[in-house]
Amino acid sequence: MTERNMTCVACPLGCQLTVTLDGDNVISVTGNTCKRGDAYARTEIFCPTRSLTTTVKCEGGIHPVVPVKSSVPVPKDKLLECMKVINSVTVQAPVMVGQVIIHNILGTDAHIVATNNN
Numbered sequence: 001m002t003e004r005n006m007t008c009v010a011c012p013l014g015c016q017l018t019v020t021l022d023g024d025n026v027i028s029v030t031g032n033t034c035k036r037g038d039a040y041a042r043t044e045i046f047c048p049t050r051s052l053t054t055t056v057k058c059e060g061g062i063h064p065v066v067p068v069k070s071s072v073p074v075p076k077d078k079l080l081e082c083m084k085v086i087n088s089v090t091v092q093a094p095v096m097v098g099q100v101i102i103h104n105i106l107g108t109d110a111h112i113v114a115t116n117n118n
């Protein structure tokens, strides 16, 4: 049996979780205040993901960049690759909040979406 400690980032409370593993099997998750913590811990063990928040270059707008985020969390091991793709893109103004800037980035099922107008 092994134990892994982690902080749940599913909400600002930041519960300290302890995951007990037997090989690849999760035996228990403790320290979570709600069910989301249990789900977070299992995802973090087997397929860690992160929401991606950044900016994309924008031409012709009020600002030189437009803020964007991923529509769903992307696998942690693809974050750097996703950033390379995002950094290679320049959009033309006008950009509207909610506009999909990059569809299904790197086949992750996440869309990169504008979070503000520009």
Ligand code: SF4
Pocket: 008, 009, 010, 011, 012, 013, 014, 015, 031, 032, 033, 034, 035, 036, 037, 038, 040
């Ligand atoms: S376990 Fe629940 S209450 Fe605790 S940080 Fe995670 S989401 Fe928030």
